[in-house]
Amino acid sequence: MNTHIYNPFIEAQQRFDHAAELLELNQATRDLLRVPLREFHFSIPIHMDDGSRKVFRGFRIQHNDARGPAKGGIRFHPLETIDTVRALSMWMTWKTAVADIPLGGGKGGVICDPHHLSQLELEQLCRGWVRQVVKNVGPYTDIPAPDVMTSAQHMLWMLDEFEAIRGEKSPGFITGKPLGMGGSQGRKESTGYGVMITVREALKELGISPANTIASVQGFGNVARYAIDLYQKMGGKVICVSSWDNDEQKSFSFRKKDGINLDELSSITDIFGGIEKEKAADLGYEVLAGEAWFEQEVDILVPAALENQINIDNAQKISKRVKILAEGANGPTTPEADKILEKFDLLIIPDFLANAGGVICSYFEQVQNNMNYYWEKDEVLSKIDVKMTSAFTLVSEFAKSNNLSMRDAAYVISVNKVAQACRDRGWV
Ligand code: NAD
Numbered sequence: 001m002n003t004h005i006y007n008p009f010i011e012a013q014q015r016f017d018h019a020a021e022l023l024e025l026n027q028a029t030r031d032l033l034r035v036p037l038r039e040f041h042f043s044i045p046i047h048m049d050d051g052s053r054k055v056f057r058g059f060r061i062q063h064n065d066a067r068g069p070a071k072g073g074i075r076f077h078p079l080e081t082i083d084t085v086r087a088l089s090m091w092m093t094w095k096t097a098v099a100d101i102p103l104g105g106g107k108g109g110v111i112c113d114p115h116h117l118s119q120l121e122l123e124q125l126c127r128g129w130v131r132q133v134v135k136n137v138g139p140y141t142d143i144p145a146p147d148v149m150t151s152a153q154h155m156l157w158m159l160d161e162f163e164a165i166r167g168e169k170s171p172g173f174i175t176g177k178p179l180g181m182g183g184s185q186g187r188k189e190s191t192g193y194g195v196m197i198t199v200r201e202a203l204k205e206l207g208i209s210p211a212n213t214i215a216s217v218q219g220f221g222n223v224a225r226y227a228i229d230l231y232q233k234m235g236g237k238v239i240c241v242s243s244w245d246n247d248e249q250k251s252f253s254f255r256k257k258d259g260i261n262l263d264e265l266s267s268i269t270d271i272f273g274g275i276e277k278e279k280a281a282d283l284g285y286e287v288l289a290g291e292a293w294f295e296q297e298v299d300i301l302v303p304a305a306l307e308n309q310i311n312i313d314n315a316q317k318i319s320k321r322v323k324i325l326a327e328g329a330n331g332p333t334t335p336e337a338d339k340i341l342e343k344f345d346l347l348i349i350p351d352f353l354a355n356a357g358g359v360i361c362s363y364f365e366q367v368q369n370n371m372n373y374y375w376e377k378d379e380v381l382s383k384i385d386v387k388m389t390s391a392f393t394l395v396s397e398f399a400k401s402n403n404l405s406m407r408d409a410a411y412v413i414s415v416n417k418v419a420q421a422c423r424d425r426g427w428v
Contacts, residue, residue, distance in 0.1 A: 006307075006308045006311070006334070007083050008083060008084050008086075008087035008088070008307050008308065008331050009083035009084070009086040009087040009090075010083070011087065011331065011334060011335060012086070012087035012090045012091060012331070013034050013090075014335055015335065015407075015411060016033060016034050016090065016411075016415065017030070017034065018408070018411070019408070019411035019412055019414075019415040020033070020034075020415065022404075022408065022411075022412050023412060023415060023416055023419070025415070025419055026428065028428040029419050029422060029423070029428045032064075032422060032427060032428055033064065033093075033415065033418065033419065033422070035086075036061045036062060036063040036064075036086055036089055036090070037062050037063060037064055037065065038061070038062040038136070039059070039060075039061050039062075039082075039086075040059065040060045040061070040132070040133055040136055041057070041058075041059055041082065042057075042058050042059075042132040042133070043055050043056070043057060043058070043132075044056045044057075044058050044110065044124075044125060044128035044129055044132060045128065046121055046124045046125060046128065047124065048121060049118050049120060049121060056110050056111060056112050056125060056128075057110070057111045058108070058109070058110045058111075058128075058129050058132060059080075059082055059085045059108055059109050059110075060106065060107075060108040060133045060136065060137065060142070060144075061082075061085050061086055061089040061106060061107050061108070062089065062104070062105075062106045062136075062142055063086070063089035063090045063092065063093045063104070063105040063106060063107075064090075064093040064104045064105055064418055064422075065104035065105075065106075065141070065142070066104060066418060066421035066422045066425055066427065067096065067097060067102060067103065067104050067417070067418060067421045068096070068101075068102040068103040068104055069103055069104060069139070069140055069141050069142055069143055070089075070092075070103070070104045070105060070106030070141070070142040070143070071092060071096055071103040071104060071105065071106060071142070071143050071145070071359060071362065071363075072088065072089055072092035072105055072106040072107040072108070072144070072145065072147075072359075073088075073107060073108070073144065073145045073146055073147025073148075073150070073176075073358075074107075074108035074109060074110070074129070074144050074145070074146065074147055074150050074154070074158075075088070075107075075108070075109040075110075075147040075148045075149065075150065076109070076110050076112050076113075076114050076122075076125070076148070076149040076150050076154075077109065077111070077112075077113075077148055077149055078111065078112065078113040079111075080109040080110065080111045080112075081111075084109070084307070085107045085108065085109045086107075087307075087330075087331060088107040088147075088330055088331075089105050089106050089107035090105060091105070091330050091331065091351065091352050092104075092105030092106060092107055092352075092359070093105025093414075093418055094352045094410070094411065094414035094415065094418070095352035095353075095355075095356050095359055095414075096359060096363075097413070097414035097415075097417040097418050098352060098353050098356060098391050098394075098395065098410050098413055098414045099356040099359060099360050099363075099387060099388075099391050100387070100390075100391065101359065101360060101363040101387075102363075103143070103359070103363060106142050106143075106144075107147075108129070108133075108144055109147075110125060110129060112125060114149045114272070115246050115272060122154065122157075123157050126154050126157035126158045126161070127157055127158070127160075127161040129158065130158045130161040130162050130165070131161065131165070134161075134162060134165050134166070137162075137173070138162075138166075138170070138173055139170055139172035139173050139366065139369075143172065143173065143174060143175060143362070143366065144158065144173075144174050144175075145174065145175045145176045145358070145359070145362050146176040148221070148306070149272060151176075151271075152176055152177055152178040152183060152187075152188075153178070155174050155175070155176045155177045155178075156177055156178055156181055158173075158174050159171065159173060159174050159177060159181075159182070162174070171369040172366045172369040172370055175187070175361075175362035175363075175365040175366060176362065176365070177365070182365070182369050183365065184361055184362075184364055184365035184368055184374070184375070184380055185374070185375065185376060185377035185379075185380045185381075186361055186364075186377050186380035186381045186384065187358075187361050187362070187365060188222060188226065189226045189229070189230075189381065190226075190357040190358050190360065190361030190362075190380075190381075190384055191222065191223045191226065191227075191328070191355050191357045191358035191361075192222065192223045192224065192225060192226025192227035192228070192229065192230065192304070192328065192357070193226055193227070193229075193230045193357055193381065193384065193385075194354070194355065194356055194357015194358065194360065194384060194388045195223065195227045195302060195304070195326050195328045195349075195354050195355055195357065196227050196230040196231045196234065196326075197230075197357065197384075197385055197388040197389060197392070198326060198349045198353060198354050198388060198392045199231065199300060199302075199324055199326045199349070200234060201389055201392045201393065201396070202324050202326075202347055202349060202392070202396075203324070205396065206323060206324075206347070208299070208323070209235070210231065210234040210235045210236045211234070211235030211236065213236050213237075213298075213299040213300055213323075214236065214237045214238070214239050214298045214299055214300070215231060215236055215237070215238050215239070215298050215299065215300035215301070215302060216238065216239060216240040216241070216293045216294065216296040216298045216300075216301055216302070217238055217240070217241045217242070217293065217301075217302040217303075217304055217328075218241075218242050218293045218294065218301075218302070218303045218304055218305045218309060218329075218332075219241070219242065219243065219273060219303070219304040219305030219306075219328070219329065220241050220242070220243040220265065220269055220273045220274075220275055221243075221272070221273030221304070221305070222273070223304040223328045223329070223355065223358075224241065224273070224302070224304035224305070224328065225262065225266060225273075227302055227304060227326075227328055228241070228260070228262050229262060231300075232262060236300070237258075237259040238259065238260050238262075239255060239256060239257055239258075239259060239260065239296060239298065240253055240254065240255040240256075240260070240288075240292065240293050240296050240298075241253070241254055241260060241265065241275070241293065242254065242290055242292070242293040242305070243269070243273055243274050243275045243305075244272075244273070244274055244305070245274060245277065246272070246274055250290055251290030251291075251305075252275070252277055252287055252288065252289070252290055253287075253288040253289060253290060253291070253292035253293040254275055254277075254280050254285040254286070254287060254288070255285060255286040255288055255292065255296070256284060256285050256286070260285070261283075264283060265280065265283075265285075268280060268283070291314060291317075294309075294310065294314070294317065294318055295317050295318070295319065296319065297319045297321050298319065298321065298322060299321060299322065299323050299324065300322070300323065300324045300325075300326065301318065301322050301324070301325045301326070302325075302326050302327075302328050303325075303327055303328060303329050303332035303333070304328030304329050305329055305332070306329055306332070307329060307330055307331035307332060308331065308332070308334060309329065309332045309333075310325075310332055310333040310334070310337045310341075311333075311334045311336060311337050312334065312336035312337060312340070314337075315333075315336075315337035315340040315341055316340060318341070318344065318346075320344065320345075322344070322346055323345070323346065323347060324346070324347050324349065325341070325346055325347070325348045325349070326349045326354045327348065327349060327350055327351035327354045327355065328351075328354060328355050329351065329355070330351050330352070330355065331351060332351065333348065333351075338405075338407065342405075347406065348405065348406055348407055349392075349406060350406055350407040350410045350411075352410065352414070353391060353392065353395055353406070353410045356387075356388065356391060357384050357388055360383075360384050360387045360388065361380065361384055364380055364383060364384070394413065395409045395410045395413060396409075398412070398413055
């Protein structure tokens, strides 16, 4: 249990301030980049299935668009806060910069629990969200995408509303759409595969074959499952995963020491990535406490659930055997935990580098929408591999030549690129 008050935006600002110091940025640049450029806060009224009305709170934040239109997902979560969205929008700015794609950073969200909303209620929420921001988003200004508890179906409802209001087809307004409706092959695999491409490159540098490693993963949603898929294809073995149990309002870990079976576990997982624990036990999985996933004796840890999962209270519990911490989630490790982990012989692949595969694929989706010509899956995945590998190599070489951690190196590269774009435009 984390006993410290956690605010992701304060953490994001601390990390930015550190990079700004390393880069010796002037005050105007710091003032511009440590807060979002624009924020939209609004209410979304919904007709509930039982005949009542309910009003939900929604947000869209555009942190920076100096390098291109803002880009970032929309999260539906009961614990969503404005500061979470602010932090995530700032991390998106660094992510598009490190991935070297011509986009900025944005993020959106709605405070709601999709577990308790019908399809009709969710559709109204998606359409209502678009109605509130339609003047401020679009393919040339700000392009949303799915994130935690939003899917291709949500994106299609949002696109449909946007096109209905604008009176024209505009598939590049939103990414993560279904295949055949402007979606790209490889989108669902992209983030998880991207995480494992960075792990593959890190293992190469360490001179270790993936087949000689074992891993433990937090989460069993989109990112976690495709990360596990590629890692298993590379020859690795995942012995533990964890997921959120909505009935009990806590997480559980599921361990099988001879390796989890991805298809088998997926077949007993709900649409929100929650694993049914009774069925898992019947299949021979040990059902352990939520935190057990990161206490495992493994070589690779992949947090792929939410922010603030490795913090000052639990970082010490990570096994000394762990060589790579690949941050699939956004902001899973706090700055205090980083300080503890500095003493470990551990390579951290920072979030906005490790999980950039999703936004790279989103960018490719827009490119395909603009051409109205769609690539085969192999082509999309190999283009993601090229971009992820070069981003990893750039950060790794910069880290080594400047004696920085991978996180500091990624921040310095990205913040510098965005600051330069702001200077070039004459903003600072
Ligand atoms: P998802 O909704 O598909 O899955 C989330 C998973 O985390 C579920 O299995 C859920 O049960 C689990 N979970 C939630 N709270 C937990 C807890 N306290 N302990 C253990 N497990 C918990 O979400 P996703 O799309 O896989 O995103 C996961 C993370 O990756 C988020 O931080 C998200 O912002 C980030 N991310 C996602 C993408 C993407 O393309 N989907 C891209 C970049 C970053």
